[in-house]
Amino acid sequence: MRSDSLRAVYRLEVGTDRIEARADALRHEQSVEVPPATVRDPFVRKEILPRVESIAPDPHGGHRVTLAFPPAITAHDPAQLLNILFGNAGMLTDVALLDVELPERLARSLGGPRHGSAGLRAQLGVPERPLTCTALKPMGLRPEALAELAGTFARAGLDVIKDDHGLADHSFCPFEERVRRCQRSIEAAADETGRRALYAPNLIGSPVTLKRQLAFALEQGVRAILVAPMLVGLPVFAELAREASDVIWLAHPAFAPVGRVAPAALYGTLFRAYGADAVIFPHAGGRFAAFDAAVCRDLTERLRRPELGLRAALPVPAGGMRVERVEELVRFYGPDVMLLVGGSLHEGEDPLLERSRGFVARVHAAGARAAEASA
């Protein structure tokens, strides 16, 4: 693996007879966008056009094509990188982006996680065991009700308590009142228990809105933020993570074109490179069928990959996980994980506090067993 090339692997649903022509068309589509015969300038031919590095049959049908791009054509810009990788290809429904390899200089210019798993753990004072996370929901509850939930979760010992990503600046639950009340509620619980959870409010909107929301949250003492990069724009996320580098950034997977872009490439490689400290994604066996064990393993490997000089981001498997699956999840991901259980905590007969304590206890116990087993 050369560290100075930008590589992308595509699946083309194209048979053997046409694959060479289509691979050649794709390298033009993703760069110069003119008919091959009209590319006459020697600099363009030599320094701009990507190379077809390999073509091989794909086990799932069609072919895999690897393109090697000159990194300079990305202008080291987060939006132009997406354009080069999948701009016009987004409109070619027989093309999917399977994998991305960033050259080191490009990865460093994007910045990667400013805290990563280690920084989040330092913030929480929890160096090794699996972390616990839940969401404030459902949309429609008033700020007082959400703040009460936040307090309950904090007293139960949850590490990170995030807004549901559907919580916006709603008339029935305004952003500022929600954030103020939830943060205070968590601080009150910390005063009682001596252990401080992190509250991560959800930012959503256009850039001016995001910056106003961020500034307000920071004023209230918030130190972790949830955002869905694909909803606000991945380049916007990169800018937020760069500008507010003292905050822990949790990335939510919503509005991503799964099926057209492989989760490992998008959530694993790109979300991490663009600055996510922790990445939420659906774990296998939940509500999202495209996420099987192999996908979750690949994605996690990319979040943790030591190369490129980027910090490791924390995997946060979610998407309908039940308390009953804690042990299985810790076995699958190992201890460097944050388990996000949402709706499942509201089910059943037990009061929320008891059920949340049960979740926390199971995660701590599973982590302890994993630590013993590996010792």
Next chain:
Amino acid sequence: MRSDSLRAVYRLEVGTDRIEARADALRHEQSVEVPPATVRDPFVRKEILPRVESIAPDPHGGHRVTLAFPPAITAHDPAQLLNILFGNAGMLTDVALLDVELPERLARSLGGPRHGSAGLRAQLGVPERPLTCTALKPMGLRPEALAELAGTFARAGLDVIKDDHGLADHSFCPFEERVRRCQRSIEAAADETGRRALYAPNLIGSPVTLKRQLAFALEQGVRAILVAPMLVGLPVFAELAREASDVIWLAHPAFAPVGRVAPAALYGTLFRAYGADAVIFPHAGGRFAAFDAAVCRDLTERLRRPELGLRAALPVPAGGMRVERVEELVRFYGPDVMLLVGGSLHEGEDPLLERSRGFVARVHAAGARAAEASA
């Protein structure tokens, strides 16, 4: 069609036995994100949860499900609207978003085109005939070479001359030098011919970069801008169009998840509502197979639809169109269209100026014939 509901039509690749349960799951997924049994709050049940309005077999397989959302859950925010329409659904690979119907108040709050087709025509002084457009390319040319192309196209009588959307702030072709030279070149041509073309530079980057690029372009006298909303973030595009409302905004279709979101819904309904004055998209028979005649017709109908109090946006069919197809395109779209021909102008034996003049003459003649036929 009630104007006070937000409706979305989805295709679910689900058979008759499971479709009711999946439709119910989808309305929870796109709003409260908790198991249905845990939705106990009466306000949430009544005012937050979308309704399944209809379920019908889809002629292409599976079923069509229409959800009616309470508009308040969008918070009248451009990012939250995307979240409600296709946030978690983006990760459900058996769900595609086929259509969107905006309630009038939401559409008005998004703003729509500030100029639209009529405003672009007023700017150009061309009230009725089909407009002509081309792109400065390929990526890799120096600013001087692009400016020379711009001058040639302007002298040939092109109406709008846009950057290729792959032109970023490259080391080999910096944004500011490119924009300054191209705008001057077009102005010099206008001094010669007495007819002023519009130059539309491409903005690409994170919000801080976009705003710097926009300010520079405006200083240089630029009055039209190209941007790819999905690359920079659709909510960012909405903010740009709102804040720089004196500029004509051309939207490029790159990085959209075609296959997961129908082009008519995304480019026709949402791009227009978010502020595009003109929308570029691939026409049938070019390089993008998903765009057939029916898709292009639907998309165009949504750009022009008179309801909702939004201005009509101009369709800009493109994607490998050849000069030889001018008459067919004018027949298909009628005269209120802008034909974008790029690479095709560089092909063949004739000098670029002649070939560009030929394109312009064919469009004017086809427009005149269309006007006669309809008189």
